[in-house]
Amino acid sequence: MSASGDPHHPSRRLLLTTATALVAGTSLPLAGAHAAAAALPGAAAQEPPGAAASFTNPLFWQDFADIDVIRVGDTYYYSASTMHYSPGAPILRSYDLVNWEFAGHSVPRLDFGAKYDLSGGRGYVRGVWASSLAYRPSNRTFYWLGQIDFARTYIYTATSVEGPWSRHAELPQVYFDAGLLVDSDDTMYVAYGNTQIHVAQLSPDGRSQVRSQQVFSTPSSIGTLEGARFYKINGAYYIFLTRPANGQYILRSTSGPFGPYTLRQILLDLPGPIPGGGVPHQGGLVQTQNGDWYYLAFIDAYPGGRVPALAPITWSGDGWPQLQLVGGAWGAAYPVPNLPPPPRQVEPLTGVDTFPGTILTPKWEWNHNPDPAHYTVNNGLTLRAATVTGDLYSARNTLTHRVPGPTSTATITLDHQQMRDGDRVGLAMLRDASAWIGLKRDNGATRLVMVDGLTMDSNWNTTGTGSERATAPVTGTRIQLRATADIRPGAGRQARFSYSTDGITFTGLGPAFTLNNAWQFFMGYRYAIFNHATQALGGAVTVNRFELTTP
Template sequence: MNYGQEFWRVSAIALAIFAGVPATAAQVWQSDQGDGSYRNPVLYADYPDPDIIRVGSDFYFVTTTFADVPGITILHSKDLINWTIASHVVPRLDDTKRYDLKNGGAYRKGLFAASLRHHGGMFYLAVTPVGQNTRIYYSRDIRGPWRYHELDRAAFDPGLFIDDDGSAYIATSYNADGTITLLTLDKTLSHVTGARKIHYIKGAEGSKIIKRKGWYYLFNAIPPRLGLTVSRARNLFGPWETRNEIDDRTGGHQGALVDLPNGGWFGFVMRDSGAIGRMTNMSPVFWRDGWPIWGTPDAPNRVPDHAEKPIKGFPLAQPAASDDFSRPRLGLQWQWNHNPDDSRWSLTERPGFLRLRPTVANQLWTARNTLVQKGQGPRSTGTVKLDTSHVERGDRCGFGTFGQYSAQLTVSRDRDGQATLSTALTEDTEAGPKTNVDATARPVPGNNLWLRASLDFKTDRGRFSYSTDGQRWTRIGTPFPLAFAWRTGTFQGEQFALFCYNRSQSSGYLDIDSFTLTPGG
């Protein structure tokens, strides 16, 4: 690392924060070290189930979103290290009222493990919505609009592959079985014309196929041991020979390779990383006897913590986070916890503010129109500026976290019309969500209020504080836990959340002036 560059980078961040510069200038985590090298993870946030392709000199990275809407996020990069959000594929989830938070919710369901390919000027994306048949979305522009064909069956974790001659296939396997099946598609990628079992790997899922020098390479995640295998064959239908690659101890699982413009290859893989979720690591790859080896010849079979960038010369970049809500559309960093009720929010009723009107719910977990974005590590602080003038009695509006634990710093009103602050913590358990509410409501003067959530993913703890002038800050409540689990919560890392709900119908609303993300806990 160039420590002189690092000193000035950190100093510039601090100056930007104290000068009030929008936090897009403040890097919470910067993988690119500015000296031709990078460090893992490339994004210190929850970007699970990665699939990455190259189109010309551009790289595209698709990731899981579950019940969050809009669904299926695609990122863009020129160098595999500096990423920005390019688009979302699915505007709303369908098939069940649960995606509208009716008849129960659909957390941990929705959309996951998509695969992305490009052929003949068209982007194709395969995804299997939970409980539905596989869809092949397609668009000539990565920003959409996207249309789709629905197949006649559900392929778990569909691995889309398009051969040199345009023949299209889906590799699919479910770890409880481990049998890898290859589906053959027609030329329009709208119908399955054949299905054949081609291989067996105990515990396999998350299939990805690439081709190099006449060999087909099949990558599979092995969740029971958090590992990654690679199989190779001269023919897509086999026979295949298989080797173990890496695992979470040496870099991660569920991933594959992407080729570089110079003919080289780089590997991508996700790694379970505690409360932050599942992060993506990047690795150089070299070849030995026709097999890919992660790492370098000096340190093989291991994803490096620090390595040389695959492509140099491109500027620093990261996904958007901070927002002053000055645009008529939400930034791509934001998603709703389920399909939103569009009558209960607005960016145009008061230009420059996001207006949230209360939805009817008994608690945050069942409240529609909770607006979320990814928590970022290793330590980050989200600050929101609010106008509480029109929050009414019974409204519970505010800021916090959303996940297995959902911590809430809530604005309401007492019997005398005084604005008050209180804290609550909801834990989603297998028996259902349980909420503990701080019985002490703290009165706050005026209508302008700043709320702050500081998240430390090294200790998996967060803290709340507030201010009535944006300068002097007061802690409130006790430290709250951060956690990730796949059986409970959202199956995602902890997220920042803006919310507004009421047990009854309400004519009140909360106006949100800004959200600012800064480094540090």
């Protein structure tokens, strides 16, 4: 989604339905790049058939926006935006399109300037926006292509989604909201643009441009089209485009990747499966190994962010796709995909992390790039204060995790005996309006506090560094801090903080904090663990355990 597209705020959702069809696109029958040679399935009824087993939407209630989805053999991969969080461009993995696990990140570090290190500037709501993931069978390599800061485009490659990922030279053209296609003859193409849609052909190594051509100009009656996904299906080329944040359109060419293209509307103001949420849009198409098709889109559901929803796709005889509706809407439930049994169960997206080993798992992302010299992982996470600041938004080494919905609870176990005077340590609900529970150490004494009033303006400059709303004495050197959040769109959307000294009985601290549900920050709330100094570096804390639960 681009800055120029005005995302559809839930309060403005029109709740209209259309009977128009949806989407097109593909992954390879055997190796899920965006090229395919499979024949189109026949037309099917609008309502899905009944089945004993079904899945519900959203697939999982966590913030993974600007979706690209591919299949490689029997494995599905899902790539998403992360903006200022590092590492960037997470990849999820699934064997059934319904249950997903964290697998890796395509962008290991936001090495695009000092502002991403919170040094001399900040990169909030910049960084990794809508990007594309593809697999190239000829060299058995994954390709990630993305635009950074609206000013430059990079290709990253890896032979495994777990990495290591390598960044290659900056491409000469800026590919806005790019969709990467590996054609059946191994040529690589990029569809990109906002309103004016272009197609570029890349060099054989994918690291330079051979040619680029505008292939479509969006009519003013439609407005903005962006978020390109590029597919080849049964010899025809399809560019799947979103109208933010309530519509989806498709371009189709039977004369090659450079067109000419025919436009068709595929959904507009379609009711989604989250009450108060937005219209499912801006995702990707994937074909299963059994020949079935699915569309994986996201739903605006602030304050939690943009969360995924899955729906089956069928095809008309003239080569256009159709979304299977339920009662004139994107279904809250569909039959599970007909797929072989998975080789194993995926790792759950919630649970306990005791930080074993020496590296963080892919579920974690830092607020901007971390300073590796000031944290260690070794049967616990030790955070040494990395920044002297009174502003949490400027503090390095703030570690974040997405907030699951509709409600969830995060609890950390914290050893704070190495804190120093001036240190601020805690568990935050982090976004452009934030609050936290944690510890302040001043003049040799440590206090437990609940703080809110941390705010940013529309340019993401700090306008409030927080005010204490409650305090309590601290005994011992270990404490459990807890945040419980309701991220359903609407009037509730509150977080509450509590603490425990025995890990059994938790005591509330401070008033409920109302979560901001404006869309402009784009990313949803995160649970965030932080330690920063206000006087001098040298202090440290150890997080022995993080537990994330949903009802």
